[in-house]
Amino acid sequence: xxxxxxxxxxxxxxxxxxxxxxxxxxxxxxxxxxxxxxxxxxxxxxxxxxxxxxxxxxxxxxxxxxxxxxxxxxxxxxxxxxxxxxxxxxxxxxxxxxxxxxxxxxxxxxxxxxxxxxxxxxxxxxxxxxxxxxxxxxxxxxxxxxxxxxxxxxxxxxxxxxxxxxxxxxxxxxxxxxxxxxxxxxxxxxxxxxxxxxxxxxxxxxxxxxxxxxxxxxxxxxxxxxxxxxxxxxxxxxxxxxxxxxxxxxxxxxxxxxxxxxxxxxxxxxxxxxxxxxxxxxxxxxxxxxxxxxxxxxxxxxxxxxxxxxxxxxxxxxxxxxxxxxxxxxxxxxxxxxxxxxxxxxxxxxxxxxxxxxxxxxxx
Numbered sequence: 001x002x003x004x005x006x007x008x009x010x011x012x013x014x015x016x017x018x019x020x021x022x023x024x025x026x027x028x029x030x031x032x033x034x035x036x037x038x039x040x041x042x043x044x045x046x047x048x049x050x051x052x053x054x055x056x057x058x059x060x061x062x063x064x065x066x067x068x069x070x071x072x073x074x075x076x077x078x079x080x081x082x083x084x085x086x087x088x089x090x091x092x093x094x095x096x097x098x099x100x101x102x103x104x105x106x107x108x109x110x111x112x113x114x115x116x117x118x119x120x121x122x123x124x125x126x127x128x129x130x131x132x133x134x135x136x137x138x139x140x141x142x143x144x145x146x147x148x149x150x151x152x153x154x155x156x157x158x159x160x161x162x163x164x165x166x167x168x169x170x171x172x173x174x175x176x177x178x179x180x181x182x183x184x185x186x187x188x189x190x191x192x193x194x195x196x197x198x199x200x201x202x203x204x205x206x207x208x209x210x211x212x213x214x215x216x217x218x219x220x221x222x223x224x225x226x227x228x229x230x231x232x233x234x235x236x237x238x239x240x241x242x243x244x245x246x247x248x249x250x251x252x253x254x255x256x257x258x259x260x261x262x263x264x265x266x267x268x269x270x271x272x273x274x275x276x277x278x279x280x281x282x283x284x285x286x287x288x289x290x291x292x293x294x295x296x297x298x299x300x301x302x303x304x305x306x307x308x309x310x311x312x313x314x315x316x317x318x319x320x321x322x323x324x325x326x327x328x329x330x331x332x333x334x335x336x337x338x339x340x341x342x343x344x345x346x347x348x349x350x351x352x353x354x355x356x357x358x359x360x361x362x363x364x
Contacts, residue, residue, distance in 0.1 A: 025054050025064035033073055033084055034155055040088060043081045044074065071156055089156040091347060094130050094340055095148055096161045097174070101135040107256045110286050114314050114332030115163055115185075121333070128340065131157070137168045149173050152180055159183065159343035161336070165191065181346035183339045194346075195355045196338050198330055200284065200312060201231060203360040205238075207282045207310040207328055210362070212242035216280035216308055220250035220269060222262055222292055223284040229253045232282075250278055256287035266295025270304035279307060286313035286329075293323050315363060327363040334358050 029050075032038045045053070050061045065082060068074040072089040076082050096119050102108040119130035131151075133144040151157050152173055159181030160174060165188050169175050175182070175193075182193040189195065211219055219239075223229045229251050236246060250269065254262045269277050283289045289311040296304045305323055313329040335358055345352045 021056055021060045022064045022067070025050070025056060025061060026067050028054070029064065029068055030071075030073060030155060033088065034090060038084050040084050040091070041086050043083050046081065071154055089151075089158075091158055092128055093151075093157045094128065094159060094161055094343060095133055095151070095157045096130050096336070097133045097136045097148070097163060097166075099135070099137050099164045099168075104135070107287065109256075110318060111314050111332060112163055113318070114316075115336055118333035118336045122336070122340075130336070130340075136174075139172075152177050155180075158347055161185070161339045161343065181343045183342045185335055185339065189355060194342050194352050196335055196342070197355055197357050198335075198360070199357050200228070200360075203312050203328055204232060204235070204282070204284075206360060206362075207312065208239050208242055208244055210310055210326060210328075211280040211282075211308060212244055214280075214308065217243050217245060218250075218278045219244055219246050219280045219282060220252075220278035221246065221282050221284070222252050222254060222265070222288050224254060224256050224288065226253045228284045246278075254288060256285060259288055259291035262288045262291035263295040263298070266292045267299050270296055270299035270301060270307065274301075274303075281307060281309045283309060283311045286311060286317065286319065289313060289321070289325065290319050293321060293325065296323065312360070317363070328360055329363070330358045330360055 029038070029044065038044055044050075044065075047058060047061055047065070050056075050065075051058055054061065056064075065074060069076065069082075072085055072087070072093075074082050075085045096115060098112055098115075100108065100112070102112070102116075116132060119132060122128055122130050133148045135142045136145050136148065139145050148157075148160075149172070152160070160183075162169075162182070162184040165184060165186040166175060184191055184193055184195050185197070186195050187197045187200075208219070211217075221229060221232045223232070232246070233248065233251060236244075239246075252262065252265050254265070266281070281292060283292050289309070292309060296307055296309075299305075309323065309325045311325050311327050311329075313327050315327075315329055315331045317327055338356055338358065342352050342356070
């Protein structure tokens with residue numbers, strides 16, 4: 001006799017009641033830590049008191065405490081008991097968020113690399129801890145995104161530092177989770193979070209004044225965005241008061257991914273008759289500076305090497321230059337330290353300005 005085949009339907013995954021109870025204890029104790037009901041360095045109630053308060057078994061309470069230790073909120077002092085960690089993650093851990101992955105990115109920004117190195121230096125000194133998260137805008141394809149969301153929901157970080165404007169993250173927990181301090185490195189003021197910005201427009205003025213002060217009046221421009229080029233051309237009426245002039249054919253927008261184009265354009269400029277070529281160049285991005293320099297060095301007229309270049313760049317400059325380039329910019333570490341100070345101020349409930357500027361200076 002044939003037996004009828006029975007189609008087995010797998011059970012839906014069930015959450016253990018013990019896990020739900022444990023999570024309630026974790027969230028209750030963590031809430032008290034975040035509200036400073038349990039101040040940093042103080043001892044939490046002993047296990048029997050927690051069992052009585054929450055009406056939970058010793059196993060549930062023990063597992064909850066162990067989980068809070070794993071997350072960094074609690075620490076055990078031998079023979080003394082369990083205490084609120086003095087290096088609690090919600091006060092000492094900072095998430096530095098990059099939109100790109102340095103390994104898979106076609107161009108890894110020099111600014112991003114400077115931030116990463118500044119973060120590593122902070123980690124080496126101890127006390128504060130900067131955690132790096134890459135390719136954060138890839139969402140489900142990014143392990144770092146999933147990891148960071150979990151840390152945010154568990155309050156295991158002090159705050160989030162966005163290395164670039166978080167346009168594509170507005171509807172994610174990284175921007176919507178309440179009571180999470182945030183700051184962005186950006187010149188765009190439309191975000192409802194504090195910003196740390198570099199006023200490159202004021203750097204243009206400093207660069208123009210520097211060149212005019214050396215009687216260099218015909219200025220070319222190399223930039224990585226059309227907005228930078230347009231700003232330079234729009235302000236020519238202001239710069240004319242310094243005796244400076246330019247021509248549209250001397251102003252280039254070249255993506256950082258193709259710096260060799262900057263070399264070709266610089267050489268074309270320098271191969272023109274001296275009366276028709278610039279005597280000064282402003283470069284608005286250190287990705288292009290080396291290429292512009294090589295263009296001057298490859299020109300047929302060796303006097304092209306005397307053309308003064310003012311490079312808007314990041315400090316420390318990671319490139320070796322062969323010509324006397326005047327460097328104008330900001331120390332990248334200043335951006336990171338300012339962001340950390342803003343996060344700390346938010347954690348302490350202090351009011352912070354919507355926008356903070358890091359001023360440029362000439363490298364000595």
